[in-house]
Amino acid sequence: KNEVEQSPQNLTAQEGEFITINCSYSVGISALHWLQQHPGGGIVSLFMLSSGKKKHGRLIATINIQEKHSSLHITASHPRDSAVYICAVGDTDKLIFGTGTRLQVFP
């Protein structure tokens, strides 16, 4: 059974700061997903990674398959980045979710 751990659970930052959220998992996977959950509850897919690094705007996601670890970075954070960021690992037909990191960015 795959366990997905995220850290930190809560994160506050000042606008403009560089943010890092970490995810580790226990068993080999087919892919790792980073998702954003807005305060209203909606879930948006940010990245799907099976190796290396991906960048989209101010967001960067990396994965180290050997160490079973992934990071999500946000550069030049902004209050609109405030949300819960969720790591999920792909396991056959399903995603196994971490508990999420609640990020608050203050002006």
Next chain:
Amino acid sequence: EPEVTQTPSHQVTQMGQEVILRCVPISNHLYFYWYRQILGQKVEFLVSFYNNEISEKSEIFDDQFSVERPDGSNFTLKIRSTKLEDSAMYFCASSALTRSTDTQYFGPGTRLTVL
């Protein structure tokens, strides 16, 4: 941009009643999923559906749950006899290609409240 839609946005029901949650996945997608999130907890997988049959289900998805794609566009989750602990946000998702290695697109969710 195509999106997954879900109805209703909020459903209130009495314990023991049947509920049907509806989803319209993105039209050319082949894989469909239901997840749930109990308030304050993490998102949990319920079931995946491909080629008109369940491809995988979790321990949560017991005999009280069923899924159906009745008309080629809708994808429904039925809970036969609701319990208090079924109160949660239910998310439908779809993906175009293979299962967990493809991006999944989530609907806005249905908040189910069982009284």
